[in-house]
Amino acid sequence: MIGSVAKKALEADLGPAIAFDVPMSKHTSLRIGGPADALSLPADREQLRSLLQICEQYDLPHSVIGAGFNLLVKDAGISGVVINLKKIRRLEQPGEGLLFAEAGISHATLTRFCVDRGLSGLEFAAGIPGTVGGWLRMNAGIPDREQKDVIREIEVVSANGQEQSVLPIEELDFTYRALRGLPTGAVIVSGLFQTKASSKEAVQTEVRRLLERRGQTQPLDIPSCGSVFRNPEGDHAGRLIEAVGLRGERIGGAEVSTVHANFITNQGGATAEDVLALIERIRERVLKESGIELETEVCIVGRSS
Ligand SMILES: Cc1cc2nc3c(=O)[nH]c(=O)nc-3n(C[C@H](O)[C@H](O)[C@H](O)COP(=O)(O)OP(=O)(O)OC[C@H]3O[C@@H](n4cnc5c(N)ncnc54)[C@H](O)[C@@H]3O)c2cc1C
Structure with a gap:
């Protein structure tokens, strides 16, 4: 339960970007889950940071979800504020072969971007449903390739919303289906991926092949x-x-x-x-x-x- 003073502070700061008592069954691919005390979709990083500061100030627990493709939410719901970053979704090519994607970018958007520009490297992830934030947190992958093979750095905001830092791959502890060692409560806000130039046709063919295989086995x-x-x-x-x-x-x-x-x-x-x-x-x-x-x-x- 969120007390009335904290609730007022959240409403004042976030306006329509926060809702209370939200059934999580609408936000998970299993279509299961009781209500979150609050669910917030910050419009940008500034709003995310100020939300985290309010959580800190009122001692409210917070958690982050991506698109809910790897979540089993218990029937009694989630305490505190659940944060969904799907509005934080800048996607660009800052340099040769580099791909900068904010946490709320979906797998479908990223795949389309890579196919359209003939960027190779992330084809393996085309059928792994979710967002960049969830992919990185889970080190999502297939047997011979995972996020750790394509990521150069990630950007995180600290649990209290005060600091934003860039963590290079050398400082990241990726293991099988997990990214360990992130500061407690830190929120991943973006990833910088390494791709290489290819052709639209070649990337599309590989994406199609992998998607077809999934369709047959899942x-x-x-x-x-x-x-x-x-x-x-x-x-x-x-x-x-x-x-x-x-x-x-x-x-x-x-x-x-x-x-x-x-x-x-x-x-x-x-x-x-x-x-x-x-x-x-x-x-x-x-x-x-x-x-x-x-x-x-x-x-x-x-x-x-
Ligand atoms: C049909 C199907 C097929 C799948 N196939 C694969 C597969 O081949 N390989 C594979 O690895 N996975 C697979 N998955 C699982 C899922 O797609 C991945 O785990 C994906 O990375 C989940 O992303 P998400 O955005 O939905 O994260 P969520 O499920 O919402 O969250 C997963 C975890 O990441 C954390 N998280 C999410 N965003 C952030 C953030 N911004 N900052 C910090 N923490 C964050 C959450 O707190 C949670 O702990 C599959 C799932 C389905 C339904």
């Missing part, structure tokens, strides 16, 4: 959050889940996809509790039968009821 027409578990060293979570016979397993409205066993889909009316129970069932069964402890890749956020 359930893209039904709500999901992509891979639920990280692949354990030398193996695939999907293979392990299939091997223990859980493909198609269902709890409430949540189902282990019959197309890709590492995806959990919302077949309609699924709750976070359904998904969490299914995650637990998978973990227990895989541990019992293969001795491997699966770790979740999906970010599970929100308060317990």
